[in-house]
Structures are given as structure tokens and as C-alpha cells.
Amino acid sequence: MREVSFIKQNKEKWLSFEKAVFNNDFENPDELASQYIHLINDLAYAQTYYPKSKVIVYLNQLAAKAFQKIYKTKREDTNRIFGFWKTEVPLICYQYRTFIYVAIIIFLAFTFIGTISAANDGGFVRSVLGDDYVNMSLENIEAGDPVAVYKSGSNWGSFIGITINNLKVGIIAFVLGIFLGIGTLYIMFKNAIMLGSFQYFFYEKQVFWESVRGIWIHGAMEIFAIMIEAAAGLILGASILFPGTYSRYASLNHGAKTGIKILISTFPFTFVAGFLEGFITRYSNIMPHWLSVSIIAITLSFISFYYLIYPIKVQKKITQTLPTNFNFN
Structure with missing residues (x-):
């Protein structure tokens, strides 16, 4: 698939996902996780077939934002304060x-x-x-x-x-x-x-x-x-x-x-x-x-x-x- 077609095919999905992540507009964590997996798949595809494309940078940044939301909502035993400095802040600093x-x-x-x-x-x-x-x-x-x-x-x-x-x-x-x-x-x-x-x-x-x-x-x-x-x-x-x-x-x-x-x-x-x-x-x-x-x-x-x-x-x-x-x- 040509890069232009790839972007055209997925653009609306990415923008919709980005808006949802930005506004924290998700009914439940499972929905966010499911869409995140699709995003990661698109990122992997772009890295494989369009290694020099700017779309990789965009998808990487969007994936980081999504992970921050997932990290907040998923059940885990890790201390929240520890996780703040271990994962959340570094991801923000990268972004x-x-x-x-x-x-x-x-x-x-x-x-x-x-x-x-x-x-x-x-x-x-x-x-x-x-x-x-x-x-x-x-x-x-x-x-x-x-x-x-x-x-x-x-x-x-x-x-x-x-x-x-x-x-x-x-x-x-x-x-x-x-x-x-x-x-x-x-x-x-x-x-x-x-x-x-x-x-x-x-x-x-x-x-x-x-x-x-x-x-x-x-x-x-x-x-x-x-x-x-x-x-x-x-x-x-x-x-x-x-x-x-x-x-x-x-x-x-x-x-x-x-x-x-x-x-x-x-x-x-x-x-x-x-x-x-x-x-x-x-x-x-x-x-x-x-x-x-x-x-x-x-x-x-x-x-x-x-x-x-x-x-x-x-x-x-x-x-x-x-x-x-x-x-x-």
C-alpha cells in the first residue's frame, strides 16, 4: 500500500483516537486498550514500510499519550507515586x-x-x-x-x-x-x-x-x-x-x-x-x-x-x- 493511501485510510481513525485521548473521552479502559493496540499495529506497519515517514513521529507521540491514560486506568499493584516518576513523567518529557x-x-x-x-x-x-x-x-x-x-x-x-x-x-x-x-x-x-x-x-x-x-x-x-x-x-x-x-x-x-x-x-x-x-x-x-x-x-x-x-x-x-x-x- 502506498503511504498516501495508508494515511488516507487511517487518518480519521487516528484523529478520532487523538481527540478521545486528549479529552479523556473513553467509556472504559478496555475501549482505550483496544484502540491502542490498533494504533501500535499501524505504527509497526509504518515503521516497516515507510521508515522515513513523518507519520511515524506522529504515531509515536500519540502512542505515548495513550499509554499515559492506560497507565492511569489499568489495575496494578505498583505504588502510584512511584509510577509517576518511573513512567508517567519520563513519557511526558519524551513527548x-x-x-x-x-x-x-x-x-x-x-x-x-x-x-x-x-x-x-x-x-x-x-x-x-x-x-x-x-x-x-x-x-x-x-x-x-x-x-x-x-x-x-x-x-x-x-x-x-x-x-x-x-x-x-x-x-x-x-x-x-x-x-x-x-x-x-x-x-x-x-x-x-x-x-x-x-x-x-x-x-x-x-x-x-x-x-x-x-x-x-x-x-x-x-x-x-x-x-x-x-x-x-x-x-x-x-x-x-x-x-x-x-x-x-x-x-x-x-x-x-x-x-x-x-x-x-x-x-x-x-x-x-x-x-x-x-x-x-x-x-x-x-x-x-x-x-x-x-x-x-x-x-x-x-x-x-x-x-x-x-x-x-x-x-x-x-x-x-x-x-x-x-x-x-
């Missing part, structure tokens, strides 16, 4: 991976702008970070402890205060996505510019390595989580700008639910980052170099694996094995 990539690229670009601005304007760092913070940092550098600011206060007090602040930043980054994503971009710009100028400041004062060992023990997860939260905000904004074949309200409703799930998924990482900043970072100047580097490498590897690599593995596993191994009863 919206472009937004995650874009958020990361934009954040890094803004960080680069902050670095370049600090390098070419002697007063830029003070305008961004404030005179009090810069003066305090200079005093700490002269005292031989560039990251002494992280040693102020008690362990628990720092942990709680920092975690609440980071949660607030992430929530704001998401919520402001309602302004067509512009609000999210502003939060990204503000934080990335501060990060770039902040790191250049330490580089200029020749204590860059000391700052990295301290700041990035907690910063690896903290900054990466902000980028993921920004991606959630961009999804929210895009749901308004590009509703597709759905009403703008329905698209916004779906975008908000999706973004909230991604936002919630970052909370454990934010808590870990807060714990590291409150209890571990303060000892960065006395711990062995290999230990601080190991903590940075492990935390960065874990969160980047979860949001960038693990979703691909989950999606691949589902599309390859689910039709024959998954029990819908």
Missing part, C-alpha cells in the same frame, strides 16, 4: 523533549550573555548582584574562603530557607508561562544573567575553581531543575499560542496539567539541592577535591540522565514491548 532542549539552550545562551557582559563592563556585576553582595564576596575572597556565604546560618535553617526560595523560583517560572511564555523567559533571563556574571566575577578574582567546587555541589541540581521548570512554563505558553485542532481552552487545560506534572517532578531534586547547600557546601573548602568533584558529577549526571536520556529509554521500551507484554485486564 515534550523539544521544549526541554529549547529551555536548556536558551538558559545557557542567557548565561553566556551574562558572562560576556561582565567581562566587558566593569560595573555590570555590581548592577546585577548588588554592591552589598559583591563587597561581601570580596571580603570572603581576601579571607581565603570565596564561598563563605554558604556557611552562614544553621544547617537546617539554610536548608529550609534555600529550598523554599528555589521552589518559589520554579513555581514562578512555570506560572508566568501563562503570559505566552514571555514571563518564563524573563525568569530564565534574570537567573541566567546572574549566574553568568556571578561565575565570571570569581574567574576575574582568580578563585574560579574554588567557587566551582563550592557552588556547583548544590548548583548542578538546582540550576538544571530551574531549566526543566522553565520548560514547563514554555509548554504552558505554547498551549495558548498553538492550540492546534483543539479549542484554546482545552489546549490550555492540557498544557497546564502537563506543565504541572513536570514542575512537580523537579521538587525532589530541589529538596536534594537545598540539603546539599545547607549541609554539604559549607564544607567544600576542607573536603578533598575528588569528593567535591564526585558530588558535582553524580548530581549532574543523575538529573540530566533522568530528563534527557531515561525518557528515551522508557519510550523505546514501551513501543517495542508493550503490545505483546502489557496486560490490559
Whole structure:
């Protein structure tokens, strides 16, 4: 069968199924499971006979959406909360991976702008970070402890205060996505510019390595989580700008639910980052170099694996094995 005929023959069925999945319009899980099997069969057929077709991408995305519904409705003994992070979030991240990539690229670009601005304007760092913070940092550098600011206060007090602040930043980054994503971009710009100028400041004062060992023990997860939260905000904004074949309200409703799930998924990482900043970072100047580097490498590897690599593995596993191994009863 020619590809055009294949698409023409199944187009209405796919669109109808997509609309049902999008609006959760199913009388029972068995109906959803039955149509899902037909969809998987169409996907397998397309992969076999039209390996370079764009229809494969479409069917893959639709299959991921359908599986999320099946996963919610089928009877199982697996803990729901565990399943949320194990399967549901990775599938969402795979489906919206472009937004995650874009958020990361934009954040890094803004960080680069902050670095370049600090390098070419002697007063830029003070305008961004404030005179009090810069003066305090200079005093700490002269005292031989560039990251002494992280040693102020008690362990628990720092942990709680920092975690609440980071949660607030992430929530704001998401919520402001309602302004067509512009609000999210502003939060990204503000934080990335501060990060770039902040790191250049330490580089200029020749204590860059000391700052990295301290700041990035907690910063690896903290900054990466902000980028993921920004991606959630961009999804929210895009749901308004590009509703597709759905009403703008329905698209916004779906975008908000999706973004909230991604936002919630970052909370454990934010808590870990807060714990590291409150209890571990303060000892960065006395711990062995290999230990601080190991903590940075492990935390960065874990969160980047979860949001960038693990979703691909989950999606691949589902599309390859689910039709024959998954029990819908």
C-alpha cells in the first residue's frame, strides 16, 4: 500500500483516537486498550514500510499519550507515586523533549550573555548582584574562603530557607508561562544573567575553581531543575499560542496539567539541592577535591540522565514491548 493511501485510510481513525485521548473521552479502559493496540499495529506497519515517514513521529507521540491514560486506568499493584516518576513523567518529557532542549539552550545562551557582559563592563556585576553582595564576596575572597556565604546560618535553617526560595523560583517560572511564555523567559533571563556574571566575577578574582567546587555541589541540581521548570512554563505558553485542532481552552487545560506534572517532578531534586547547600557546601573548602568533584558529577549526571536520556529509554521500551507484554485486564 502506498503511504498516501495508508494515511488516507487511517487518518480519521487516528484523529478520532487523538481527540478521545486528549479529552479523556473513553467509556472504559478496555475501549482505550483496544484502540491502542490498533494504533501500535499501524505504527509497526509504518515503521516497516515507510521508515522515513513523518507519520511515524506522529504515531509515536500519540502512542505515548495513550499509554499515559492506560497507565492511569489499568489495575496494578505498583505504588502510584512511584509510577509517576518511573513512567508517567519520563513519557511526558519524551513527548515534550523539544521544549526541554529549547529551555536548556536558551538558559545557557542567557548565561553566556551574562558572562560576556561582565567581562566587558566593569560595573555590570555590581548592577546585577548588588554592591552589598559583591563587597561581601570580596571580603570572603581576601579571607581565603570565596564561598563563605554558604556557611552562614544553621544547617537546617539554610536548608529550609534555600529550598523554599528555589521552589518559589520554579513555581514562578512555570506560572508566568501563562503570559505566552514571555514571563518564563524573563525568569530564565534574570537567573541566567546572574549566574553568568556571578561565575565570571570569581574567574576575574582568580578563585574560579574554588567557587566551582563550592557552588556547583548544590548548583548542578538546582540550576538544571530551574531549566526543566522553565520548560514547563514554555509548554504552558505554547498551549495558548498553538492550540492546534483543539479549542484554546482545552489546549490550555492540557498544557497546564502537563506543565504541572513536570514542575512537580523537579521538587525532589530541589529538596536534594537545598540539603546539599545547607549541609554539604559549607564544607567544600576542607573536603578533598575528588569528593567535591564526585558530588558535582553524580548530581549532574543523575538529573540530566533522568530528563534527557531515561525518557528515551522508557519510550523505546514501551513501543517495542508493550503490545505483546502489557496486560490490559
